[in-house]
Amino acid sequence: MFNQLHHIAIICSDYERSKHFYTHILQLPIIHEQYRADKKSHKLDLNIGNIQLELFSFENPPERRSYPEACGLRHLAFAVDHIEETIAYLQAHRIEVEPVRIDPITGKKFTFFQDPDQLPIELYEKE
Template identity: 60%
Template sequence: MSRPQLHAIHHVAIICSDYKASKRFYTELLGLKVLAENYRAARDSWKLDLALPNGNQLELFSFPNPPPRPSQPEAQGLRHLAFVVDNVAEFADYLTQNGVDVEPIRTDEFTAKAFTFFQDPDGLPLELYQR
């Protein structure tokens, strides 16, 4: 029997502490399109499906009293989520103008591409990576 193939990442799931703040951050500031928004009463939880332009998705969840991330940035689990952009400096300037702290832009030593890091409202490490 041949091994089945993985084709792509379908989605990345994020649990937030303040649903309204995170929804605004990902939809208004980062410009992701809402595919669906559902409240799950049995879990007292919102689930927001967001689309990236290439068809990948983010799922944004709220749960009552989620535990905080244990440490930054080298905690076990998701290290960071990287977004491809046309111009890292331009997007970093946009984020800075909107009150988001952005690390200095660096160059990937292996690809020579520009990249930088910033955080969502819950401190989740996010990266901008040059196309």
């Protein structure tokens, strides 16, 4: 019945800052971008593998509650080939990355960083 994820939607507080982060730093290709005047909202569709990431802006969105963690989407997780290279790349762009941990079940390396609105993003090494 449910085949796969189609998209994940994120609401940002500063559209241009988040657009730069996702398209220039994370290098996600743009599928489509539009401004919806009736909602005073930007919508940016990005490609990540077989899934779309939708970035929205709205006037005065409430801040995301992270600590203590609230119910709802906890974080995004990106699979990467080489976690140390990805961490070095992010740090070169002045993005703080948590220390690498090991998944006790798979033995794979993983870590977290945050987007401009403090949405946690996980890196999970494929190999």
